[in-house]
Amino acid sequence: MRQGRARFITGFLFAPVLLYVVYVLVPYGQAFYFSLTDTTGFSPEHNFVGFTNYLELFSDEVYLRAIGHNVVILTLFPIFTILIALFFAFMLNIGGRGDKAGIRGVRGSSVYKFVFFFPQVLSIAIVAVIWRRVYQGNEGGMLNAILIELGLVDREKPLAFLGETDSVIGKLTFGEFLLDAPVALICLIIVAIWGSVGFYLVLFSAAMQSIPKDIFEAATLDGANRVQTFFRVTLPLLREHVSIAWVYLGIAALDFYALVVGLTPGVGGPNHATEVMSSWMLTNSFRPDRFDAFAYACAMGVSIAIITLLLAAVQLRITRSREKLEF
Amino acid sequence: MTTSPDRPSDLTRRTMLRRAAAAGLLATPAAGLLAACNQEGDGTTGGGAAKTKENPFGVEQGKGLSAAFFNGGFGEDYARFFATQYEAKRGGKVDIKFSKTILTDYQPGFYSGNVPDVLNNSSPETIPVGPVVKGGQLVDLTELLEADSIDDPSKKVKDTLVAGTIESGLFNGKMYTLNYAYSIYGHWYNQALFDSKGWKVPKTWAEFETLAEAAKKEGIAAYTFQGIHPWYIHNVVNEWIWKVGGKAAIAAIDNLEPNAWKSEAVKAATEKLAEMVGKGWVQPGAATLDHTTTQQAIIDNKALFIWCGSWLEGEMAKTIGQAKLAVAPPWDVTTSDKAKYGTVHAAPGEGFIVPAKGKNVQGGLEFLRLMLSKEWARKFAELTKSLPVVKGAADGLTISNALTSASKVAAEAPEVINWFYEGWYPTLQKAVGAQATELMAGKITPAQFMDAVQKVADEVAKDDKITKQKRPH
Numbered sequence: 001m002r003q004g005r006a007r008f009i010t011g012f013l014f015a016p017v018l019l020y021v022v023y024v025l026v027p028y029g030q031a032f033y034f035s036l037t038d039t040t041g042f043s044p045e046h047n048f049v050g051f052t053n054y055l056e057l058f059s060d061e062v063y064l065r066a067i068g069h070n071v072v073i074l075t076l077f078p079i080f081t082i083l084i085a086l087f088f089a090f091m092l093n094i095g096g097r098g099d100k101a102g103i104r105g106v107r108g109s110s111v112y113k114f115v116f117f118f119p120q121v122l123s124i125a126i127v128a129v130i131w132r133r134v135y136q137g138n139e140g141g142m143l144n145a146i147l148i149e150l151g152l153v154d155r156e157k158p159l160a161f162l163g164e165t166d167s168v169i170g171k172l173t174f175g176e177f178l179l180d181a182p183v184a185l186i187c188l189i190i191v192a193i194w195g196s197v198g199f200y201l202v203l204f205s206a207a208m209q210s211i212p213k214d215i216f217e218a219a220t221l222d223g224a225n226r227v228q229t230f231f232r233v234t235l236p237l238l239r240e241h242v243s244i245a246w247v248y249l250g251i252a253a254l255d256f257y258a259l260v261v262g263l264t265p266g267v268g269g270p271n272h273a274t275e276v277m278s279s280w281m282l283t284n285s286f287r288p289d290r291f292d293a294f295a296y297a298c299a300m301g302v303s304i305a306i307i308t309l310l311l312a313a314v315q316l317r318i319t320r321s322r323e324k325l326e327f
Numbered sequence: 328m329t330t331s332p333d334r335p336s337d338l339t340r341r342t343m344l345r346r347a348a349a350a351g352l353l354a355t356p357a358a359g360l361l362a363a364c365n366q367e368g369d370g371t372t373g374g375g376a377a378k379t380k381e382n383p384f385g386v387e388q389g390k391g392l393s394a395a396f397f398n399g400g401f402g403e404d405y406a407r408f409f410a411t412q413y414e415a416k417r418g419g420k421v422d423i424k425f426s427k428t429i430l431t432d433y434q435p436g437f438y439s440g441n442v443p444d445v446l447n448n449s450s451p452e453t454i455p456v457g458p459v460v461k462g463g464q465l466v467d468l469t470e471l472l473e474a475d476s477i478d479d480p481s482k483k484v485k486d487t488l489v490a491g492t493i494e495s496g497l498f499n500g501k502m503y504t505l506n507y508a509y510s511i512y513g514h515w516y517n518q519a520l521f522d523s524k525g526w527k528v529p530k531t532w533a534e535f536e537t538l539a540e541a542a543k544k545e546g547i548a549a550y551t552f553q554g555i556h557p558w559y560i561h562n563v564v565n566e567w568i569w570k571v572g573g574k575a576a577i578a579a580i581d582n583l584e585p586n587a588w589k590s591e592a593v594k595a596a597t598e599k600l601a602e603m604v605g606k607g608w609v610q611p612g613a614a615t616l617d618h619t620t621t622q623q624a625i626i627d628n629k630a631l632f633i634w635c636g637s638w639l640e641g642e643m644a645k646t647i648g649q650a651k652l653a654v655a656p657p658w659d660v661t662t663s664d665k666a667k668y669g670t671v672h673a674a675p676g677e678g679f680i681v682p683a684k685g686k687n688v689q690g691g692l693e694f695l696r697l698m699l700s701k702e703w704a705r706k707f708a709e710l711t712k713s714l715p716v717v718k719g720a721a722d723g724l725t726i727s728n729a730l731t732s733a734s735k736v737a738a739e740a741p742e743v744i745n746w747f748y749e750g751w752y753p754t755l756q757k758a759v760g761a762q763a764t765e766l767m768a769g770k771i772t773p774a775q776f777m778d779a780v781q782k783v784a785d786e787v788a789k790d791d792k793i794t795k796q797k798r799p800h
Contacts, residue, residue, distance in 0.1 A: 040458035040459070040461060040462055041434065041438065041458070042434060042437040042438060042454070042458050042459050042462055042464060043437065043438065043458075043459075043461075043462030043463075043464060044438060044439075045462060135615075136612075136615065136616070137554075137612035137614065137615025137616065138610075138611055138612030138613075138615070138616060139611070139612075140620075141612075144612070155611070156607060156611050157611065158611055158612045160612065160614065160615050160768065161615065162615060163554070163555070163612075163614050163615035163768060165765065165768075165770055166770075265554070265555030265556070265557075265615075266555065266556070266557060266757075266760075266761075269555070269557070269761065269764075270555075270557075270614070270761060270764055270765065270768075271761040271762065271764065271765055272761070286430060286434075286452060286455065287455075287753065287754065288453075288455030288456070288457060288458070288753050289455075289457060289751065289752050289753050289754055289787070289793045289794075290754070290790065290792045290793050291457055291458040291461050291792060291793075291794070292458075292792055293458075294458075
């Protein structure tokens with residue numbers, strides 16, 4: 001009986017595992033192997049060069065700056081997404097106020113839910129087209145047009161948004177390592193938050209709805225106001241969901257490739273202001289003047305994977321849940 | 328939500344790690360796939376018929392040929408014409424393919440040895456010649472240059488090409504790329520606007536200054552550029568450097584000489600660019616706009632000049648309205664420019680290569696030889712409204728206003744100029760474009776521009792993984 005079950009499971013798993021091995025594990029292995037060579041990517045002939053490609057990463061100023069940009073994204077993107085999503089979810093499910101008995105969201109919450117979720121169903125290409133128009137750096141851009149009409153911006157000197165390389169935190173240098181947060185990058189982060197809030201709003205909403213209403217009612221009877229209810233009751237009960245969201249968003253922050261490609265001039269521009277690790281890897285894969293660019297890009301890809309895995313491991317350890325409340 | 332303790336978090340943990348891996352290595356699996364489809368890479372280049380005067384490469388009559396074309400601004404018609412002509416003249420089926428992304432579509436083929444016999448290596452992303460030559464995967468086209476011309480057997484193919492064609496296709500001193508279309512570049516303006524206002528195209532900086540101030544009073548910016556595509560403004564920088572410092576200034580840059588980017592010519596050229604920004608002559612926000620928006624600004628009379636190639640009219644055909652586009656050479660940048668007024672930048676582009684591991688390499692060479700016949704080249708001009716590199720092939724054709732204007736500028740030019748670092752060292756070209764965009768956005772000074780670009784030039788010069796080329800002074 002047991003053997004039959006094993007055979008049954010194996011039968012089902014064979015195809016997916018095979019696909020996984022052929023299309024995921026083997027390419028990973030090959031990318032690692034190529035990262036130790038000087039392959040051109042155009043010819044099967046190559047030499048083994050050891051870890052020199054990895055050593056070069058440490059003196060690649062653009063790559064180090066790109067890591068810095070990923071760190072900035074990692075700092076801002078998850079926090080703001082989670083805070084905004086939590087706030088909205090609370091208002092839509094519990095925040096409605098007490099002229100009547102019972103716990104409910106604010107008026108029209110189902111409409112809001114749909115509106116907030118909407119960016120999630122748009123493909124990234126459409127998101128890019130929309131936001132390029134919003135951020136356009138002349139009087140034809142949506143934000144500029146509004147600001148110019150309000151008299152806040154000079155028509156002759158419109159705001160550049162995605163073309164703005166000024167850093168909001170100045171330029172901090174640590175040896176070769178430059179940490180900056182250009183306005184263009186912040187603009188991308190805003191788009192990312194706009195696009196992600198809807199999903200986490202739904203996630204947190206579902207979680208809040210599964211919390212028994214009597215807990216909230218008890219809090220209300222005890223005289224807790226909305227703020228107290230949120231911080232003392234809702235948030236502690238959502239701990240697990242928030243930590244899952246945190247890890248997901250952290251991984252997304254280390255990628256960020258699609259938005260950079262879709263929205264920024266010359267992928268990672270202007271002048272590397274929005275360069276992230278993944279965009280710089282792609283640019284390097286086919287850098288035509290350096291013959292072993294492909295091998296170097298492989299090394300970069302492997303290093304990104306290592307950084308991402310380390311981050312995921314750290315986050316999982318920090319947010320590992322201790323005890324759970326059963327209800 | 329009744330959950331038993333450990334299991335869900337275990338599950339999410341695993342999902343999470345998988346996602347982590349997927350996110351991190353999104354692009355790398357492609358590298359592995361390439362190896363997965365590795366096949367026998369030995370080309371069948373041998374064999375073929377005997378070489379004769381009429382058949383200089385020894386093409387086997389009736390042998391099939393595979394040709395891959397870039398599907399871009401030139402369209403598909405000319406390629407289809409070539410294919411039917413080849414079939415009629417040399418027999419053998421021509422298997423013709425079109426691609427919008429040559430690099431993506433043909434890189435795996437180069438890795439595995441499964442390549443077309445002729446490849447139109449053009450697109451935003453092309454097969455880089457350096458790495459492919461290093462692997463011995465491209466045919467040296469010297470044989471083609473030395474072969475007899477189709478039209479006149481007393482001439483060799485190399486004697487039928489316009490000046491600069493061979494130089495533009497060299498790598499390590501050998502021609503691997505045949506650049507087929509000849510583009511003329513300069514500052515484009517709307518002739519209709521100039522006529523209605525009684526303005527004349529400036530020849531000196533003083534004239535430009537007067538015109539710019541006059542235009543400013545009418546709410547028109549004197550200058551704009553294709554903002555988010557830095558390649559365009561990088562060309563203006565080069566043209567102006569040449570204009571001020573002559574060939575020597577650009578040759579030093581092409582040859583990565585120390586402090587080539589700190590010369591007086593670079594200083595003067597970039598200071599003039601900065602002056603335009605400082606005086607408010609540049610279209611507001613241009614640095615953040617794309618090429619069609621800024622080019623449309625010329626048509627809509629919101630700006631006077633934009634630098635572009637002779638394809639501009641074709642590119643803007645749908646929205647051109649009543650505008651009459653014409654081109655002018657760069658006006659004098661200083662009062663002591665080394666190059667005369669009228670100096671124009673023209674260069675062959677639209678490369679064709681013959682991969683060494685194709686199944687019919689001789690056919691590939693023959694295809695290129697036929698492309699350089701007057702009959703094919705003239706048809707190319709008619710179908711694409713662009714000039715081919717074959718001397719006199721488009722004579723007498725009245726293709727378009729803009730092209731007539733461009734041809735006139737080229738014909739009157741005392742000197743036709745070009746630079747090579749753009750193709751030799753794209754890393755440097757990108758740096759120039761990025762820094763020039765910053766300069767035009769008013770973010771950096773000319774001195775900062777020179778420092779930043781010189782730094783990249785030094786890095787390229789130091790990097791022994793980048794093959795160095797030499798341009799004679």
